[in-house]
Amino acid sequence: MNVRVFAFARLRELLGERHRELRLDDGARVADVWERLEREVPELASLRASTRVARNGRIVAGDETLRDGDELAFMPPSGGG
Amino acid sequence: MLAIAREPIDVAAVEAAVGAPEFGAVVTFVGRVRQRADDGQSVDGLTYEAHEPLAVETFERIVREQREQHGALEIAIVHREGVLDVGEVAVVVSVAAPHRREAFAACAATIEALKQQAPIWKKERYADGSARWRENSR
Numbered sequence: 001m002n003v004r005v006f007a008f009a010r011l012r013e014l015l016g017e018r019h020r021e022l023r024l025d026d027g028a029r030v031a032d033v034w035e036r037l038e039r040e041v042p043e044l045a046s047l048r049a050s051t052r053v054a055r056n057g058r059i060v061a062g063d064e065t066l067r068d069g070d071e072l073a074f075m076p077p078s079g080g081g
Numbered sequence: 082m083l084a085i086a087r088e089p090i091d092v093a094a095v096e097a098a099v100g101a102p103e104f105g106a107v108v109t110f111v112g113r114v115r116q117r118a119d120d121g122q123s124v125d126g127l128t129y130e131a132h133e134p135l136a137v138e139t140f141e142r143i144v145r146e147q148r149e150q151h152g153a154l155e156i157a158i159v160h161r162e163g164v165l166d167v168g169e170v171a172v173v174v175s176v177a178a179p180h181r182r183e184a185f186a187a188c189a190a191t192i193e194a195l196k197q198q199a200p201i202w203k204k205e206r207y208a209d210g211s212a213r214w215r216e217n218s219r
Contacts, residue, residue: 006132008129008130008132008200009202009204009214010202010214011126012130019164033100050216054132055134056202057134057138068200072201073132073135075132075135075200076202076216077201077205077216077217078196078197078198078199078200078201078202078216078217079201079203079214079215079216079217080129080131080136080160080195080196080199080200080202080203080217081112081160081171081172081192081195081196081199081201081202081217
C-alpha cells in the first residue's frame, strides 16, 4: 500500500521535503513509518517523543494500523502565537 | 472567521467579524513579532509554518470549548503564515460576548489554547544571521 507523509517545521527540514509517498507492507503501523524515516535521518530519534502524528486529520497513537491512501502528518510541538 | 493568512492581517476586519449586536463586549488580542527572544537574543523576524486544515479545525474546536464554558459568544481567530518582520501582527483573536467578564476570559483562554494546540510553528531569525525553531513552553 501507499501512504502520503507530510512533515512540518524542524521535521520537514531534517527530512529535506514537506511531502513524500511511501510504499509499505500491508498491516504497517504509524510507528513503522517513523522508524523508516528514522533509519534515513537518525537525528529524528531524539524528536520522536515530542512528535504528534495526525492520520487523515486526526491525532493518533503509534500503534494505529494504516490503510492504502492514508495521509500522515508528523508535527513537532506547537510554536504558534 | 477562523483562518491562516499569508498576507498581513487587518485587525479591524477580524474584530468586525464578531460584530453581532447582541454582544456588548469585544476583547481583541493582537500578538506581534517581538524584537527580543525570551533568552534575550535580538530577533530580525519570524517565519511561521502551519498545517492549515488541522490548524483551522483546532481553532473550531477551541471555539466550541469556549462556548461550552462561557455560553453564547463569537470568536474570530486569524494566524499568519510566512515571513514576518519585527512589529508585524502574527495573530489576532477577537471575542464578542454579552458582557466583558466572559469576553476577557474567553479571549485569554483562546490564545493560550492556540499556543498549546494549534499545529503552527515558528522559526526565529536572529540579527547574527542564525535561525532556530522555537516551541512554546508548556
